[in-house]
Amino acid sequence: MVPSSSSWHTLLLLLLPTCISAVTLDCEHIRVSKKSFDLSPLGGPKTVHYQQYLPPTISNTTFTLDLCKPLKRLSDLPKEEQCPSGTRVCGVEERFNTIEHTRQIDGVRAIAGEFSTSHGSGRALDPKVERLKESSNAEMEGLRIELNGGRYPDQRGGVTQKVVIELHCDAKLTGNEGFEDAEEKMGLDVDSYGGMRRRADDDDDDDDVDGPELPDLDKGKSLQFISYKSEGSDPATEVLRLTWKTKYACENAADLPPSDGEDPKKKKSSGGWGFFTWFIIVFFLLVASYIIFGSWLNYNRYGARGWDLIPHGDALRDLPYVAKEWVGGLVERVKGGGARGGYSAV
Structure with a gap:
């Protein structure tokens, strides 16, 4: 049976939202204000941490980011300890009780991702990219990337989530520094946090206890945590802010020499789509x-x-x-x- 003209019109209207929601972030071909950037070398999971001393517990939120594609689900972790499919930025908060020596997952937050089709919620990544010179910092060379789509808890009335990443031009850094031993810096266990608490109590002579000195799990990383809180006039939006030092945010990145461990042939071969x-x-x-x-x-x-x-x-x-x-x-x-x-x- 051949559809009528009205059916064709209805079909086009149904396909239009899908085409619009398919707009995503293409790391390899970013064009902003007549400037081209290739951020594909920054792809892959990267982690940063936010630690707090909340007596009698220590909170460690691990934010995992993949700038170029959705995060993969891990088979060795329970489903409830991971973000849903389509997530680009995921935050998992762990609470370590230093007295009872217990650990629990306090929250799993999908900060940003493409959920318009998988969850039927219509929440899209909706990436926004602009040069720092044209946004918040006129003297800084680099990019400002905003990714959306998250909500916590993932239900009606949940708090809207988004991430804002400032990529700062640094000709000496690729942006992948500090992630070589990422598995060793994922966090500490209950005994380690408990040991730090005991040492802090032994060294403190006053009644005012500031808590243990928490380790810097992101030391040496090009990607750094800045803040995670409600911002602006809309209290129902929580914003994760990160900074990332990388030469790929430089406007002359194609002319920079390859860094240590980088394949120069691969760099030369990366480019835009050809005429054919x-x-x-x-x-x-x-x-x-x-x-x-x-x-x-x-x-x-x-x-x-x-x-x-x-x-x-x-x-x-x-x-x-x-x-x-x-x-x-x-x-x-x-x-x-x-x-x-x-x-x-x-």
Whole structure:
């Protein structure tokens, strides 16, 4: 059954929101104010921490970020200790009771991600990218990236979440420093935190206890935690702020020499799409548009059905046979020329 013109119109309206929500952050091709940036070398999970002493517990929130694609679910962790599929930035808060020596998960927050299709909530990543020179810091070279879509708790009335990442230009850093031993810096266990509490109590002679000196789990990292709190005039929005020092935020990053451990050939090969790729994409879109609108026109104007719907349907239907005959003729000519063996007729 061929859909009517009203059905075609309804179908296009249904597909439009999906196309809009598909807008995402393409790390390899970022274009801002006529400046191009390639942030793909920063891809992959990166972690930063926010620790607080909340007697008698120590809170450690681990924020995991993948700038270029959704985070993968880990098979060795329970589902309730991980963010849902589509998450780009996830915060997991652990509470360590230094008296009872217990650990518990106090909250799992999806800070940013694409949830418009998986959860049916219509919450999209909605990335916003701008140069620092045109936003908050006119003297700083780099980018400001805002990612949205999060909500905690993940239910109606939950607090809106988002992350703001300031990438500062630093020609000496790739942005991946400090993550070589990321597994060793994920956090400490109950015994370690309890030991720090006991040492703080032994060293303190006053009644005013400031608590133990918490370890710097992000020491040496290019990515640093700044704050996580409600901001601005909207108290129902919690904002995670991070800074990231990297040479890929420099406007002349393509001219910078490769850093230690970086493959210069890989750097040179990374670039925009070539002319041939764009030609194929545009050609495919034009052909698809021609077939769709041509079929719609044939149906409404001439009442066509089946193959008659498609513009030049007869020619397309005969194309395989024409190609077969052409190939067969070519093969016959090749065989005929070879059989004569170079002799000419007398």
